[in-house]
Amino acid sequence: MPHGPAEVGVGPWEGPWPTGEQYDPELLAAGDRRNVVDRYRYWSLEAIVADLDTRRHGFHVAIENWQHDFNIGTIVRTANAFLAAEVHIVGNRRWNRRGAMVTDRYQHVRHHASVPELADHLHALPAPVRLLGIDNLPGSAHLETMAVPHDVCFLFGQEGPGLSEQARAVCDGTFSIAQFGSTRSINASSAAAIAMHAWVRAHADLGADPVWRG
Structure with missing residues (x-):
């Protein structure tokens, strides 16, 4: 074949x-x-x-980088595909670029030392951006039924521990993705792709030229 x-x-x-x-x-x-x-x-x-x-679209993506998570590069690549406004790396400045497949050259990537610094930056933009974290926490909104904001930053924690305590404290809210199997969580880069696609379905002009469909 x-x-x-x-x-x-x-x-x-x-x-x-x-x-x-x-x-x-x-x-x-x-x-x-x-x-x-x-x-x-x-x-x-x-x-x-x-x-x-x-x-560029009205959503941002942020990733906590405390453990040199290999998912970060994949999230950057997906952010480029969905045309995020910016990608924010929180914590360690160095991150694993292998999964990005050089798409970070076309995507604006900004570094923040802490999540409060990120939140201050987003809230001070001319059109303030809400910071929403993804985690399976009590009280989290359901992505499948929530109204996805237009001006939003999706924040993702490290693979395994999820959002840090600092991140949970400063987020404007959290949401979760519906799961039906036995595992407690899904891969961070997969969760990021689902969240970004939810924004696209809610806000992107899908009849515009260009929309790449292959």
């Missing part, structure tokens, strides 16, 4: 080169093997980020 092309992307541009500041001469000459959608083939990194910035 075939499994797609042997190489990712496209080779050198054939024929007269296109005009426009968005095009990268090196990519036009050598080919573009990056994992980007066809719209951005041969565009420079700066041009892609500038275009994304014109249409």
Whole structure:
């Protein structure tokens, strides 16, 4: 059974080169093997980020980073796919980038030393952003039935312990994801993807161009 092309992307541009500041001469000459959608083939990194910035969504994502969690990179990659406004890393500045698959180059990533610092930053934005943590805590709202705010930051704790006590104290609220099996929790990056997709279903313009569907 075939499994797609042997190489990712496209080779050198054939024929007269296109005009426009968005095009990268090196990519036009050598080919573009990056994992980007066809719209951005041969565009420079700066041009892609500038275009994304014109249409980023109203949600943010934050991850506590106390244990160098391998899920952080995967969450950043998913945040890029759903076009988050920003990703916030709380705690240790260094994080495991392997799972991001270089998508952190296209996604705004901001560091905060503590969750209170993150909360202060979000609340001080021109359009204040609510900080909602995800954890299976008593009193947590149910993601499946809650009204997902437009201006929101989803905060995720470490794999295993979940949200820190400091995070629980400063969050504007918490929510949980419905589960029906025997395990108490699901993978942090999976939970993040579910939360981001819930925002997309509630607020994104799904009829807009571009919406990448493959």
